[in-house]
Amino acid sequence: MCILNHAHTSLLLSLCAFSVTALADDGAFVVRPAEIFQHEVEVSLEDGLPFRSISIIGPRLHSQMPGCETSQHTSYNWYKIVGSNHLLNAIQPKDVTFQWNGENFRIERPAYLLTPATILQQSAADAGPDDANVLLAFQLSQKKSAIDPHKPPKARFLCIAVRQRHHDEIYEISFPDCEYLLSQIDSQELTGKINTVDQFGLHRVKRLRTAYRLESIPQSSTQDN
Amino acid sequence: MKRILAISCLIIAVSIAGAYAGCGTCDKSVVSAAKHNDDFKTLVAAVEAAGLADALSGDDQITVFAPNNDAFSKLPEGAVAELLKPENKNELIKVLTYHVVPGRVKAKDVVKLTSAKTLEGSDIRISVDGGKVKINNAEVIQADIPCKNGVIHVIDAVLLPKA
Numbered sequence: 001m002c003i004l005n006h007a008h009t010s011l012l013l014s015l016c017a018f019s020v021t022a023l024a025d026d027g028a029f030v031v032r033p034a035e036i037f038q039h040e041v042e043v044s045l046e047d048g049l050p051f052r053s054i055s056i057i058g059p060r061l062h063s064q065m066p067g068c069e070t071s072q073h074t075s076y077n078w079y080k081i082v083g084s085n086h087l088l089n090a091i092q093p094k095d096v097t098f099q100w101n102g103e104n105f106r107i108e109r110p111a112y113l114l115t116p117a118t119i120l121q122q123s124a125a126d127a128g129p130d131d132a133n134v135l136l137a138f139q140l141s142q143k144k145s146a147i148d149p150h151k152p153p154k155a156r157f158l159c160i161a162v163r164q165r166h167h168d169e170i171y172e173i174s175f176p177d178c179e180y181l182l183s184q185i186d187s188q189e190l191t192g193k194i195n196t197v198d199q200f201g202l203h204r205v206k207r208l209r210t211a212y213r214l215e216s217i218p219q220s221s222t223q224d225n
Numbered sequence: 226m227k228r229i230l231a232i233s234c235l236i237i238a239v240s241i242a243g244a245y246a247g248c249g250t251c252d253k254s255v256v257s258a259a260k261h262n263d264d265f266k267t268l269v270a271a272v273e274a275a276g277l278a279d280a281l282s283g284d285d286q287i288t289v290f291a292p293n294n295d296a297f298s299k300l301p302e303g304a305v306a307e308l309l310k311p312e313n314k315n316e317l318i319k320v321l322t323y324h325v326v327p328g329r330v331k332a333k334d335v336v337k338l339t340s341a342k343t344l345e346g347s348d349i350r351i352s353v354d355g356g357k358v359k360i361n362n363a364e365v366i367q368a369d370i371p372c373k374n375g376v377i378h379v380i381d382a383v384l385l386p387k388a
Binding site: 039118120121122123124125127167193194195197198199200201202 | 248251331332333335336337352353354355356357358365366367368369371
């Protein structure tokens with residue numbers, strides 16, 4: 001796992017080197033919900049840190065993530081984090097950088113809350129694993145490429161597991177080492193609708209276009225510098 | 226850039242009309258939450274006629290598959306009025322308790338079930354059909370309205386227990 005130290009709710013400076021596993025069939029795509037859901041939830045970046053409230057709206061994206069320590073995939077609904085809130089204010093964007101394939105990145109503020117979702121198929125519900133993590137997608141900014149200064153930045157989000165509270169329900173981190181990197185891809189139009197159920201209820205979304213390629217970050221290939 | 230962001234925020238603010246923001250029902254019982262929602266006028270009238278309001282407002286957690294007004298309007302003409310008559314109170318109680326399952330069962334857990342025992346005593350069938358969640362033949366059209374003593378899932382048809 002990339003060493004993300006969250007002491008005192010601040011992400012401390014860490015350098016990590018990643019190798020990633022590309023998953024061609026996985027990715028995140030933009031969706032339009034039939035009915036927009038807006039809510040407040042609380043997240044904690046790790047055990048021992050207090051829950052902090054965030055406002056979310058969506059779903060804005062949907063993705064299939066490879067399972068953590070299982071071959072079973074998990075569907076995620078992505079909710080945009082909106083407004084000024086305690087969590088955003090507590091995280092200093094400049095505090096963490098990491099290195100991947102010779103490129104330097106900086107982890108910025110969290111942009112999306114990803115919650116596991118059950119897809120309602122034609123005749124059954126595709127629930128995925130019961131213990132899937134709730135994730136936060138942190139925005140990435142890319143510094144000048146060490147390999148090719150003219151190469152446009154591609155990496156957009158780093159997804160890490162977080163604890164989350166929704167009313168009286170707490171979603172604990174089942175797999176703390178499970179992380180994902182999302183890179184921008186050329187957009188392609190999509191069709192079709194998806195019906196899902198997540199912790200916030202029923203969501204009917206229309207698929208609009210591809211957005212990000214998904215890569216998992218296996219723990220064994222990660223090392224601190 | 227700031228101007229573009231400001232415009233984007235305005236568009237978002239306009240487009241979320243009707244969205245569910247915050248939790249206005251968390252501190253209310255399922256009966257109280259239904260009373261505050263005009264979509265449940267017929268259901269509330271039925272619950273009160275059956276004398277179930279107090280029983281469904283206690284501390285025990287329950288899950289209510291709540292037919293909205295449109296659902297009741299799908300019943301044969303005169304059926305609701307007939308059910309609300311005092312002499313049919315037992316039948317009304319039977320129908321209403323057939324919509325209530327003990328415990329707080331959120332939608333993400335409902336879809337993992339194939340049936341559930343109701344307070345009426347018999348089971349309701351739960352299925353996923355064409356990407357929709359069905360309770361018997363009724364469709365769940367809104368899920369997870371959180372209440373102090375449970376959760377409400379809105380359905381588009383009244384469930385009728387076997388006679």
